[in-house]
Amino acid sequence: MWTPARLRAHLVAARLAGVVATAREDSLRRYRLFAARDPRVLIGIDPEGAWGQRDVLRLMARKCGVSADPRHTRGPDVIDPERTLAALDAFAERLREAARRGAPVLFGTGHPQRLLGFYAGLADALSAAGCEVLTPAQGRSVDILTRFGLRTQRLDYVRGVALVREPAGERPGGEPGVHSHSPLPVRVALDAAAEAGGPLPELVVGDHGWVCGAGQLGFEAIGLADTDDPAPFVGEAEGRVSVVVPVDDAVPSAAYRPLARYVLNRACLSR
Structure with a gap:
């Protein structure tokens, strides 16, 4: 049984939280780019607020536990477990x-090499509970900058989880896919679901552009995010x-399995 205390220890030991591998320099650079409204960092969110660099830093300190001191510019980042x-x-x-x-649910990831197994376990459990795990726009082309x-x-x-892959060189249904921050795949998937007459997802589960793009369009969205990805946290705020x-x-995929077990147990979806 993954109790909070046991999972907390795992988070720190696996460097999922506590001192993490994400560099402070990378996080601060992306906060600057977010404040400048760089679409590569907005990843589907259209902020309503001003969100200057200091505002983003304060938000990330509150949501993640990173240092709120702008003079702290180097070293590893920190996530409060x-x-x-x-x-x-x-x-x-x-x-x-x-x-x-029994809501229809859409899963998607821009980190298939790391997070596919985490989401696939959740998709399996929700499907067993009677939810329809949606797979719209299978095989559709997406032009991504x-x-x-x-x-x-x-x-x-793959196992009910959407991802994008290069058209050649990988067999359909295989692993892995391509690392992507783009919100375009979720827009294509949602457009295809609407064109087909539904159902549309009542919940979108994912990361990067999947959660930001869906949330911006008014769909309930939940997901995971690192300290160098401020857009989902601004979307939440x-x-x-x-x-x-x-x-x-970006830690090895096996490290996320205890998180899936913990979540499914807390959701009363363990089998």
Whole structure:
């Protein structure tokens, strides 16, 4: 049984929380880019507030536990494991409510190499509880602007979890997909669901552009985010994202399994 105390110890030992691998320099750079409204960092959120760099830093200190001191500019970032646990409890409550209603749910990740297994376990549990796990726009092409230029990628689903992959070189249904921050895949998926006459998701679960893009369009969205991704936390602060769990999103995939077990137990979805 993954109790809060046991999971807290795991979070710190695996560097999911506590001192994490995300560099303070990277986080501060992305806070500056967010304040400048760089779309690569907004990842689907259109902020209503002014959100200067200091505002973003204060928010991330409150939501994640990073240092609020702008003079602290180097070294590893820090996530307060108590904040992670509290957010996981809220995350689990949203899943429990979706299961109670038998709500249709859409899962998607921009971190398939790391987080696919976490989301797939949740998708399996919600499906067993009677929720429809949606897979709209399977195989649809998505043109995404990357640091290497415009790339055409393909929307795919693995164990009910959406991701994007390069069109050639990977077999359909295989792993892994492409690391992506773009909100375009979730927009394509939601457009396809609407064109087909539904159902539309009552809950979107994911990270990066999946949670931000869905939340911006008015869908209830919950997910995970690292200290260098301020957009989901701003979305949560402004009421467009329901729950964001602060956690390092780039540790080995096996480290997230206890989080899935903890969440499913708290949501009364363990089998």
